[in-house]
Amino acid sequence: MGEFKVHRVRFFDYMPSAISAMAFNVHTERLAVARADGTVEIYNFADNCFQEKVIPGKDGRTVEALCWAGQRLFSTGLNGEIVEYDLENLRSKYTVEAYGGPVWTISSNSQGTQLAVGCEDGTVKIFELVEDSIQFQSNFDRLKSRVLSLSWHPSGTQIAAGTMDMIRVFNVTTGETCTALLQMMVDRAAGANKKKEVAVWSVVFLSDNTVISGDSAGKVQVWDSQMGTLIRTHLVTKWDVMALAVSRDESSLLAGTSEGSVVQFQFISARLDQPDKEWQRTRTLRSHSHDVRALVHTDTAAVSGGNDAHLVVRPFMEKVVKGSKESAPCKITFPHRSLVSCGKKAGILLFQFPERLEVWRLGESNENGIPGEELSVTKKPEALIHLKRKGDDHICCSTLSPCGGWLAYASASSVRLFQLQYDNDSIALTKVKLPKVLRWANQLCFSADSSRLFASFSQSSVLVFALSKSEAKYVHTLKPKSVSKQAVHLMSTSDDGQWLATANSDCEVHVYNLKKLKYHCTVPVYGSCPSAMAIHPTGSNVVMVHADQKIFEYSLEQKEYTEWSRSLAKKGLHGSWLNRVAPVTHVSFSASNPDYIILHDMNMFCIIDKSLPLPEKDSDLCNQNQLRSMNEAARVKDSHAFKICEMFKNLLCVGLMEDHSLVVVERPLLDIATRLPAPVRQKKFAT
Amino acid sequence: MAALYEGYTLCALLKTPNSLVSGINGIEVDSDIDHVVVTDSTRSVTLYKVSDQKPLGSWTLKQGQSLSCPAVYNAGTKEYVSVSDGKVIRVWKAEDLLLDKAFKATLSANVWRVHAVPGGGLFVLFVRGAVRLLDDVLAAPQQPIEEVLGQEENIRWSATVTAETQHFVIFTTEQNSCHFLYVQRLKPNSLQKFSLEPQGPAPQEAQAPLSFSACYQEGHIRLLCLYPDGHVYQSLVSMRGPPALPPGGAAPLPRTQLLGLHVGGALLEAASAIYLDDCHVAVVGAPHPAAGPGTNFLCIWNTNFQTLQAGKEIPGKVYGQLWSYAGKLFIPHGRSLTVIPYECPTSSLATALGKLKRAGSRDSRVPACVPSWSSLLDGRTPSDLIESSQNKAKPVQASSAGPADHVLGLVETATVEAVQREVEALLSRADPQDLNPWLGQLACSLVSRSSTDPPFYPASGLAALVRTGSLCHSVCPELLLLALEKRDYLLAQLCLQAFPDVPENITCCCLKTFLRVSVSSAPEAEVQTACLEPSSLSFMETHSAPQRGIELNGFTSTGGGPDPEKPSSPPIHTCPLGVHKAVLLNEVIQTPYSDAFLLPHLKDLSPQQLMLFLQYLHFLYLQYSQDSFKQEDKSIAPTLTQIMDWVCLLLDAHFTVLVMTPEARGLLVNLHIFVRSQVRFCSELGKLEGSLQEIQTLRRQKEMGQYCIQVIKIF
Secondary structure (H helix, E strand, C coil): CEEEEEEEECCCCCCCCCEEEEEEECCCCEEEEEECCCCEEEEECCCCCEEEEEECCECCCCCCEEEEECCEEEEECCCCEEEEEECCCCEEEEEEECCCCCEEEEEECCCCCEEEEEECCCCEEEEEEECCEEEEEEECCCCCCCCCEEEECCCCCEEEEECECEEEEEECCCCCECCCCCCEECCCCCHHHHHCCCEEEEEEECCCCEEEEEECCCEEEEEECCCCEEEEEEECCCCCEEEEEECCCCCEEEEEECCCEEEEEEEEECCCCCCCEEEEEEEEEECCCCCEEEEEECCCEEEEEECCCCEEEEECCCCCCCCCHHHCCEEECCCCCCCEEEECCCCEEEEECCCEEEEEECCECCCCCCCCCEECCCECCEEEEEEECCCCECEEEEEECCCCCEEEEEECCCEEEEEEEEECCEEEEEEECCCCCCCCCCEEEECCCCCEEEEECHHHCEEEEEEECCEEEEEEEECCCCCCCCCEEEEEECCCCCEEEEEECCCCEEEEECCCCEEEEEECCCCCCEEEEEECCCCCEEEEEECCCCEEEEECCCCEECHHHHHHHHHCCCHHHHCCCCCCCEEEECCCCCCEEEEECCCCEEEEECCCCCCCCCCCCCCHHHHHHCCHHHHHHHCCCEEEECCCCCEEEEEECCCCCEEEEECCHHHHHHHCCCCCCCCCCCC | CCEECCCEEEEECCCCCCCCCCCEEEEEECCCCCEEEEEECCCEEEEEECCCCEEEEEEECCCCCCEEEEEEEECCCCEEEEEECCCEEEEEECCCCCCCCCEEEECCCCEEEEEEECCCEEEEEECCCCEEEHHHHHHCCCCCCCCCCCCCCEEEEEEEEEECCEEEEEEEEEECCEEEEEEEEECCCEEEEEECCCECCCHHHCECCCEEEEEEECCEEEEEEECCCCEEEEEEEECCCCCCCCCCCCEECCCEEEEECCCCCCCCCCCEEEEEECCEEEEECCCCCCCCCCCCEEEEEECCCCEEEEEEECCCCECCCCEEECCEEEEEECCEEEEEEEECCCCEHHHHHCCCCCCCHHHHHCCCCCCEHHHHHCCCCHHHHHHHHHHCCCCCHHHHHHHHHHHHHHHHHCCHHHHHHHHHHHHHHCCHHHHHHHHHHHHHHHHHHHHHCCCCCCHHHHHHHHHCCCCCCCCCCHHHHHHHHCCCHHHHHHHHHHCCCCCHHHHHHHHHHHHHHHHCCHHHHHHHHCCCCHHHHHHHHHHHCCCCCCCCCCCCCCCCCCCCCCCCCCCCCCCCCCHHHHHHHHHHHHCCCCHHHHHHHHCCCCHHHHHHHHHHHHHHHHHHHCCCCCCCCCCCCCCHHHHHHHHHHHHHHHHHHHHHCCCHHHHHHHHHHHHHHHHHHHHHHHHHHHHHHHHHHHHCCCCCCCEEEEEEEEC
């Protein structure tokens, strides 16, 4: 296939934010994950845990708790507001002040009609869900200290509230403490911490009137809520138990600790012949280096997240078929969308951070080396621009034109366009005013010749702007012929300037003809969300890679799948390819060879040579090492279309520059780990 | 390796009209090694305490008179003697304040110098070459003095040398650029004259020697001669030759070149070379080989190996004067007189042969007095060495010999108690370093009296001597044997610990004695009651205590030697020996040895002794292999390697005997099993090594910075 000069870039110091809360919607199988910077991400567990939506955060908004009420997603935070999110336009819909100081927790009843929030002032407030809003309903008896955790009884009549040193159970209708039960006092830790208050970080109310609590003294306690008595105490850790999660059938419970471990309890009988069941500690999962702050118990897996910013899905082996894709543990660290834009003609990279953008020029080397060699860098990479965003809203998308002359970014409240002028060593950045039509955007994209800017707007529509000397003029709005209201998460234009394709989280891929500024067609909807998409520069084919790792190529002129795509579908993709966990996040093409498709995920990049035969089922998919050791004849015989290079890890971007060199942006996990705050001290062997 | 230490200034030099001379006429040692008498070139004599760098007394002549000879101290009469204005002898005591009021006598001839001989009185060397005892001269001051030297023959340098009981005054003269050496023997008087070989390209341009130094060694007077072109020659004058002056005049004196100093083209102007000991020479005024010209250095050379041992830059002008007393060099330079302490430890044969195997802290406590490399090569006996070391170029040591001499005298006659008291007093009084040669002599005389006079045995005195760490086996070869003979096991232990050079036959002798006493019953009790070093005892007590599970019923294991009838089945993990014997055997095990020399002597062990020793070694080995074993003090316990070496040696020496002895079978099988398991363990470790190395290569991931450009190939 050939040699590539690879720019190995590690100076993008992307830092994922800590996970602070999670909520799982069982009916839609969507997991909402909130991060410390206020970002809320929606993962589709029905579609390989694909991160289908990202709602950007906002300065001053922290999310302490998340909850689903039906299809609606609510969050609360220490700014004292309750926020409902607009999941179609990926922004907050409205905020309601709770008037109780910082809000620590939010929980909805199982019917999805009422919300309970726990406030710093010791009150539990009930809100009623009405169409497009929520309405304050009642206040419960005020407690002495902040309400840290809430849990509804499945019947919706009682609420358990965890505060400092105790747990209380309220009757929802009267708002009073249940008569039979006053309060459950939680023991403080022994020894030196005796004087410290115990925070009940998490409570779970089960349908058999059992309350399970996790507290800052490291205990998981099982209570009888009717009698107010303690049934069982499990000392789990020396530190805090931050989160609890129970399975839907209430037979299994997870507790997340500050040590980073997740402890599972199961409701089983202690002996085989005994009918009496009790909560027994069964296993410990260690997936995190830092505090586990949020936990979700799905039917098949334990999902945990915490201060180390990894979202970890650990399937329970007894619940899944061994060897299936479901049984693979999955650790999601990087977003499933690109934070890097390449100005491939100019050798310029754009890095997107929530609060700023960085533009870098790649280094140069005038040497030619043999494979495996590292070339001496004659010109070091340099940071050209460090652009801070305006306003409180975090940047949700950004783009750089291929020539490197234009730059645009968008947040929930604004879209900004800049022109870059390179004058030898100095760079001039001029802001270009955009028409008022564009208040916000989900995706931005420049045309290949940098004459147009495309911005996806509400309901999958795309606004087209014409760029000329420091001026942007509104041209047209492209609208799909469908009723989907979902936001566009992928957008791509063809190099010849004829086509524009958009993909939304309803898995629709719409194609527009830019010459005619007209809707062209919709690619047949496939059941999995496209994770990466690009239009071939010459062949008018759109290549889509889906979250389930399937690859399709659709001819826009014939409006049908291409021959190659059909042969691929017929033959089926290789098992090792399909079993990969990380989705493909970027597709690009080679200017020199039209048969090449370059794609990458977090752990590898792959060049597909369409001219070569597809890999056989029983052959090795990653065969680069074998091929290297073979002679030329055997190599020709053994090589197949999928050239997978696993030399680079933790990839954020792989792009092909116009000079045929590759840009590989890596972010080593070790670098992220070293920038995290120190974890709680643990006794390790030989320390 | 010789070393020069940081120097200090003793006094400032007088300003002299002639800048080429230092202003110091001479430095002589006083009653104490720390005191020197400095005579300056005009008219004053000053007594200094060297370590305090301060004058203790000073005597000055009247204006107009001058001292023509350095003042010397007469240890016999405790008087100072000097000569003023060529022929007036002056004698005074330390308490005399005014020199003019002291005794004086005018002689009939000019005096060149007055020399003191340790223990031999004072000699007067006249300018014309005659030598008289001072007492004789003072008895008749106006007696006629004969002329020995010829016309225009002048004395250039003189010194005294003491060989055994004979005293010599030697001096060199110059006559028409020819140099002669005169050796004047006293009582009976005789004179030898030698002519020195001329040095230089042509006879008429012969170079005059810059300095001389003499010492006595092995029946010869050694004369050291430094020439301006940097050559240092040594000539030997035999003492035993016929003391006759050849009728024709001077006999030629053969010479050998000792050193060739690098002078860098120019000739030396003011330089001096003196003997420090039999193989070290100090040179001042010659440039350092590594430094450029124009710098003055004081260097110590090893003449055996022609190596520069130490060097020190001397600032200011050097006058070519150098004295050495009691480990200190006195150098006038610039405007001051500087004292530089030095050290010339002997390079030892034992070190070279690797005999100092024991690396315990006890050995490093005091550097043992081991025989000098060169003297061993020359085949001298240690007692010779002692003798010569006291007469070497360190005459100061004579002063410390006072108390030791006293004790030496006592040894011949006094009772055991008196001798012990004196020995301990001597050791407590003085620094053992200073007493080093005396200690050997003392030990030798104690041992010889003990062997000739059986009731006399100063056990504690000998132990105290050994404990100084200054003795070694070569110094007193009979000591260890005497200890064995007298059954003084503590002394034997101390000797084994302290001596780095016990010969293998003696080691084997000790081993046999220790093993024998444990078989026969009567002396065994003696061993048990012997008080040995407490630290090694307690070590063995902890490790030979029976393992848990064996009931003792209140008995102690002191009689724990196995029944000699049935030694074939030794109970594992119980010590086959008593604690005391074990301690002694430990010392033997730790003694340095050479396999080749030890092996023939080991063959003398009887099968019973052999079995017992093997059992003990096996026991030690098992102890060491236990997890619970902790090696507290490396100097007390033999190392595992030492134990294994001894087992191997014993098996080598007695393999056929052991194979034939039915009792040995069990033991051999045990050893075999143990060794086999160890070999297996080691091979497993070897297998592990590969994996561990693999980990190392895995870990060595290429460090990559923030950015690089690589070339990859995709197939």
